[in-house]
Amino acid sequence: MAKEITFVFNGNPMKTMIEDHWTLLHFIREEMGYTGTKEGCGSGECGACTVIVDGEAINACLYLAAEVNGKELLTIEGLAAADGTLHPIQKSFVENGGIQCGFCSPGMIMSAKALLDKTPNAAEEEIKEAIAGNLCRCTGYVQIIESIKAVSGHEEEPHVVAFSTDERDRGE
Amino acid sequence: MQNLCSVGRRVPKLDAVDKATGRVKYIQDLKVPGMLYGKILYSKYAHAKIVKIDTSKAREIPGVLAVLTGEDVPEIRMGVYKDNRPLKTGKVCSYRDEVAAVAASTPEIAEEALKRIEVTYEALPAIFDPEEAMKEGATLIHDAHKSNVLKMPWKLHYGDVAAAKKEAAHVVSERFSTTWVTHCCMGTSGAIAEFDPANNLTIHSNTQIPSLAQKDFLEALKTMGLKERRVRVIKPCIGGGFGSKLDTYAYEYIAILLAFYTRRPVKVEFDRTEEFIATSTRQPTITYISQGCDKNGRLLFRDISMILDNGAYTSWGATTPSVMMMPITSLYRVPNVRYEAKCVYTNNTYAQAMRGYGNPQATFAIESTMDMLAESANIDPTEFRRLNANQSGDVSIQGLRITTCGLEQCMDSVKAHLEWNQPKKEGEGVGMASLIHVGGGARVYKSDGCGTIIKMDDFAKVDLFTGATDMGQGSDTVVAQIVAEELGLEVDDIHVIHSDTDVCPWDVGSHASRTTFVAGNAALGAARKLKARILELGAKQLEAPMEKLVLRDRHLIHQDDPEKKLEIGKLLRKAHFSHGGQMLMAEYFYDPANENMGKDFRGNMSMTYTFGSHGVRVKVDTETGKVKILQYVAAHDVGKAINPMLLEGQVYGGVMMGVGYALTEQVISEKGQNMNPNFRDYKILTAKDAVPIKAPVLETYDEDGPFGAKGIGEPGCVPTAPAIANAIYDAIGVRIKDLPITPERVLAAIREKQGLDLCGQEAGKDDDQECVIEE
Numbered sequence: 026m027a028k029e030i031t032f033v034f035n036g037n038p039m040k041t042m043i044e045d046h047w048t049l050l051h052f053i054r055e056e057m058g059y060t061g062t063k064e065g066c067g068s069g070e071c072g073a074c075t076v077i078v079d080g081e082a083i084n085a086c087l088y089l090a091a092e093v094n095g096k097e098l099l100t101i102e103g104l105a106a107a108d109g110t111l112h113p114i115q116k117s118f119v120e121n122g123g124i125q126c127g128f129c130s131p132g133m134i135m136s137a138k139a140l141l142d143k144t145p146n147a148a149e150e151e152i153k154e155a156i157a158g159n160l161c162r163c164t165g166y167v168q169i170i171e172s173i174k175a176v177s178g179h180e181e182e183p184h185v186v187a188f189s190t191d192e193r194d195r196g197e
Numbered sequence: 198m199q200n201l202c203s204v205g206r207r208v209p210k211l212d213a214v215d216k217a218t219g220r221v222k223y224i225q226d227l228k229v230p231g232m233l234y235g236k237i238l239y240s241k242y243a244h245a246k247i248v249k250i251d252t253s254k255a256r257e258i259p260g261v262l263a264v265l266t267g268e269d270v271p272e273i274r275m276g277v278y279k280d281n282r283p284l285k286t287g288k289v290c291s292y293r294d295e296v297a298a299v300a301a302s303t304p305e306i307a308e309e310a311l312k313r314i315e316v317t318y319e320a321l322p323a324i325f326d327p328e329e330a331m332k333e334g335a336t337l338i339h340d341a342h343k344s345n346v347l348k349m350p351w352k353l354h355y356g357d358v359a360a361a362k363k364e365a366a367h368v369v370s371e372r373f374s375t376t377w378v379t380h381c382c383m384g385t386s387g388a389i390a391e392f393d394p395a396n397n398l399t400i401h402s403n404t405q406i407p408s409l410a411q412k413d414f415l416e417a418l419k420t421m422g423l424k425e426r427r428v429r430v431i432k433p434c435i436g437g438g439f440g441s442k443l444d445t446y447a448y449e450y451i452a453i454l455l456a457f458y459t460r461r462p463v464k465v466e467f468d469r470t471e472e473f474i475a476t477s478t479r480q481p482t483i484t485y486i487s488q489g490c491d492k493n494g495r496l497l498f499r500d501i502s503m504i505l506d507n508g509a510y511t512s513w514g515a516t517t518p519s520v521m522m523m524p525i526t527s528l529y530r531v532p533n534v535r536y537e538a539k540c541v542y543t544n545n546t547y548a549q550a551m552r553g554y555g556n557p558q559a560t561f562a563i564e565s566t567m568d569m570l571a572e573s574a575n576i577d578p579t580e581f582r583r584l585n586a587n588q589s590g591d592v593s594i595q596g597l598r599i600t601t602c603g604l605e606q607c608m609d610s611v612k613a614h615l616e617w618n619q620p621k622k623e624g625e626g627v628g629m630a631s632l633i634h635v636g637g638g639a640r641v642y643k644s645d646g647c648g649t650i651i652k653m654d655d656f657a658k659v660d661l662f663t664g665a666t667d668m669g670q671g672s673d674t675v676v677a678q679i680v681a682e683e684l685g686l687e688v689d690d691i692h693v694i695h696s697d698t699d700v701c702p703w704d705v706g707s708h709a710s711r712t713t714f715v716a717g718n719a720a721l722g723a724a725r726k727l728k729a730r731i732l733e734l735g736a737k738q739l740e741a742p743m744e745k746l747v748l749r750d751r752h753l754i755h756q757d758d759p760e761k762k763l764e765i766g767k768l769l770r771k772a773h774f775s776h777g778g779q780m781l782m783a784e785y786f787y788d789p790a791n792e793n794m795g796k797d798f799r800g801n802m803s804m805t806y807t808f809g810s811h812g813v814r815v816k817v818d819t820e821t822g823k824v825k826i827l828q829y830v831a832a833h834d835v836g837k838a839i840n841p842m843l844l845e846g847q848v849y850g851g852v853m854m855g856v857g858y859a860l861t862e863q864v865i866s867e868k869g870q871n872m873n874p875n876f877r878d879y880k881i882l883t884a885k886d887a888v889p890i891k892a893p894v895l896e897t898y899d900e901d902g903p904f905g906a907k908g909i910g911e912p913g914c915v916p917t918a919p920a921i922a923n924a925i926y927d928a929i930g931v932r933i934k935d936l937p938i939t940p941e942r943v944l945a946a947i948r949e950k951q952g953l954d955l956c957g958q959e960a961g962k963d964d965d966q967e968c969v970i971e972e
Contacts, residue, residue: 060226061219063436065383066469070876073383101219115217119209122842125850126669127216128383128436134217157885160876162381162437163669165853166887168846 030094035103043090049083050074052090053100061101061131065160072159075132076100082139084158101131104138113176114138123172125163133159137173147177202749203681204904207842208688211673212434221434224387224403225466232389233262235455235465236307237448238297238314239475240289243544243869244323244338247288247316250297254313260306262459264314266297270454273417275445278347278511280339281547283450288321290338290509291544292870293475295447300455300463325869327506327541328483338509338542345542347507351518353798355526355594356533361498365489367573372485373562375918375936377478377864378857380551381881384436386476387466390452397427398456402449403435405442405666406706409642411698413445417453430698438668439854440550441476443708444512448475473874477549478864480514481506484562494576496585498533501525501562507540507547514548515540517555519641520709522798524559524915527593527806528633529567529585534594544869550708552854553911556634557918561936564630564919568926578923579608579617579629587633587808589897596792596799597806601897601907603834604631604808610832610893611812624819625827626928629812630916636836636907637804637899638789639709646788647712648702649719651680651727653781655773657751657766659684659691661723664704665716667695670910671843672712676720678839679903683724684731685748685765702786710807710908713839715789717903722785730781731765734772738763789901805899807907809833811852811916815924822944824860824925826888833912834895837905841894844909848892851913857882859918863937 031040034057043052053062053076065073067086074085077099078092104112111119114137124130133156140147140155147155152173153166161169215221252264267286275281285294297314301307324330324338330345338345362368388402398418404410407430414428435442448465455463467475487500507515518538526534571581583605591599608631611617615627638645650662661680667673677691695701704716728748735753736743745756753768755761772779792800814828831852838844861880865872873879898905918936926932931946945955953959 059219060222063223063384064225065385066876068469068875071383071469105218111214111217115214118217119213122207122209122846124210124213124216125671125846126383126435126437127212127221128223130216131219153884153887157883160381160383160881160883162383162439162854162881163850164846165849165851165890166882166884167849167853167890168842170884170887 028091030091032093032095033097035099045091047090048086049076049088049090049093050085053085059100059102063128063131065128072136073129073132075135075159077135077139080139080142082136101135104134114141114173117176118172121172121175122168123164129159129161133161133169141177145178149174152177201682203678203688204839206678206840208674208678208840210671210843211677211693223384223436224389224401224433225384227389227401227433229389229391229462232462232464233300233302233455233459234304234307235298235300235452235463236304236311237295237451237465238311240292240294240296241316242289242318242320243292244321245289245318246321247285247296248319249317251315252297254315255299255310258306258310258313260302261299261310262302262461263300263455264297264310265454265458271420271422273420273450275413275447275450276511277513277515281510283447283454291546293546295451298451298455300459323544323869325543325545327504327543330541330543331504331539338544342542347511347515347540347542349515349540351538352536353522354535358498358500358533358535361533362489364491365497366492367570368487368489369566369569369573370487371566371569371934372483373565373934374484375482375558375561377481377546377866378862379473379476379478379864380437380439380441381879382437382439382441385467385469385472386446386448387464388449388452389462389464390456391462392456392460396423398453399429399431400449400453401431401433403442404430404432405438405668405708407432407666407698407701408664408703409706410445414453417450421457432666432696435668438707439552440554440708442668443550443706470874473879474871477512477514477547479551480517480548480555480558482558484558486562486566488566488570490570490574494574494581494584496529496531499525499531499563500535503538505538505540506545507542508545509542510547512547513550516641519794521555521559522595523597523635523802524556524563524633526595527587527597528560528563528631529582530587530591531594545866546871552851553915554709556632556911556915557855557858560630560632560916561918564916565922565932565934568923569932579612582608582629582631596801598801600805600901601834601836601899602806602808603895603897604810606895607631607808607810607832607834610895611810611830614830614891614893615812615814615828617812624928625814625816626924626926627812627814628920628922628924628927629810630919630923631810632808632912632915634807634912634915635709635711635803636714636807637901638711638715638791639803640791640793641709642705644788645705645711645715645791646786647704647716647719648784648786649716649723650702650784651723651782653727653769655766655770657686657690657769659686660694661691661720662694662701663716663720664702665695665712666704666707668707670847671840672707672716674843675713675839676716679717679720680724683721683728686751702784710910710912712908712910713906714804714902714908715787717839717906719785719787721903722787723783726783726785727781731768735763735768738768738771804901805836805907807834807909807912809912809916811920813920813924815921815928817925817928817943819929819947822940822947824921824938824943826856829888829890830893831890831913832893832895833909834897834907835909836899836902836907837896838894839904839906844894845892847909848913849890851911852890852917853882853887855914855917856888856921858914858936859921860938
């Protein structure tokens, strides 16, 4: 059955019609057309569809779209600034080799964001715990954990300039 | 050594920003106007006659545009042996056999239609054990073949193994087994096929072999009566490869057939269950190995026979013995070697290429018995390896020319990092295993080549069209770094296009850890051509001799007088906008001078070989059988690290895949049926299982490699399992010879050693109940 919901999508308040049976993942990808959130399994086992609802990292494939009514939804598309400036976590993943095939990256980054929003000084064990539900087959997690560690302890949203070659680590 | 600007740097992967922001498009994210959704109906039996398929009820559903069975379509043959068809006719030979396919306007309607297809089967006796299937009189999987043993040529004998056996002071003979594991790419398989009005095909597909896939699809079109048509293969961003995309598959042909019959674009996309069930695994093996050495510990012979469970059809898995031969004949110096492998049809799932291509299976048996042999000869296992280590300049008995070899240094590095000789705590142990792998291409096909086209615009920005396929490993970035280095540009100036057979030149595929070496050399060759022309133009402009000019920081610079310089873009504009103007473009096709193996399998299959040694410290809980990895060191001779950060990523990822192979991963197959097609029950490691890994890199500068580099895509997962098995033995004195090394297996081995049964009772004392522990 169709019904109207009101929610905040990546910072923008909006009102839209949804069907009761839609998962949040279906709603985001198929109805809204934002494909950064990935479906890796459809059953809450891989974390590729992780988004943030009212500050909590959730598997969008297990969450009904109707449940975001009155809440704030953040997807990977909402992280970087409009001018393309990356969020520090995104920048860190880029610079520390946290990304290979990239299919797990949006979900992984959202899990990291939810963690660091609550626990800015997260220790390695907390980081591992926070992304334990996000599977990655490429990296062995080493550089992902390093990417998150590199920004844990930073205050939220320091000024970050858009990524460019000049900023790349040129050392070994 | 050259003073390098781009090569050797930890440059982020070119598409990392697009991936971090969710902007890249995988097959899951692609839609083509007018696109239909295809779904596949799989067999309900491991082996059965198809008596009848009634599709009438499926066709009645509004929104269904086509329902196809094997009887409705031309006889397209696929796979290495051409023993497989996209839709089966007559009978099914495994649970993953495709019996019908539907195209509908939505995935839900297609799914519903599958449920309405009625298939009548007549069950046939099925066979799941390859050793049973080899026996005389066993049920035949394919009626056209007189035996379940494939006619494959995997047999070699160098030297005289029988004589060496007599001479040997120490001999170890054992049986090892490995099981099905699967790639678990996070992005599932999928394809979108589309015909234009003239019946030229465009297919968007996850593939590691765009050029060979193009050829396969052209053949399929011919079978469909479409001759002289064009096929364009477009790769979306690929969500992981690891060998899984090295063949063409039923789902791709089914997308093509559905698109052809509906005259609409059709997408077939796997869900996770299908990804587990209907994609191919690593080849399971049974290995009988015998190795012997003289009283001083010099290896005298290696004698190996293997049985490979081929499954019901033949893909590249059946050719993995060609790569297994490399460690079997050439990991360490062995003067006498015999090897035979039989690939056997069963009603199980069929195997494919997977990272390492047979090498992990072979190395598990070799390196486990190396430790056993060292113990028998009473020599420290690392000294035993050093005694027999390959050296630069060796030509192995198979004819592999070892140009550079840092094996001994890798072993030293492992020992140092692990503090090998330090006293160990109760239940702790250390283990080592080494590897050889192709590092300079692998001539398994008629060509091992890769093409590159480079064009430069008026602002010295480069479009680089490469045949190489990036699945996340970073080949895009590596070729960009090489070209930037050669042309004195920034990596950001290089735009890499690797996604479309209409514009990219031929490449045999992203396999065999060959891309850095082969595609790197192809890119380097094209860049050198351009560099020569830039210097020629620049010499005129700066009125200086060419040999005095260098390209650096986007400028042409006079070596002796750095003030005398010209921006490369400016130079190019001058060349373009003048009378008889010219644009700078170059192409280069690099085909390494490696050799196809001869009749006796001798031949230098790769231009160079990557060596490495892994070491691990484990702790074994003798109460539960659980193995914990405390430290892992994976040292490799990589020639030259073009991009140390991406290289480490390959090693870390490979090692973790190898740790899964060693300890946790297995497709549980119950009479041919996959019982764990999900991530709850198929255990790939999570971040919480991440092991502390160090990846020391040794640079030996191979003269044939681009800037000295060798390949490193696969080695990370090659010696992982035997290193762990050796460490377990060191810790608690039990030798596990079957993968994965589950706690159940470790516990059973401990109990057996203690003379107890599986439940910890003294054998024969516990009469009331039978003791059974199910794995």
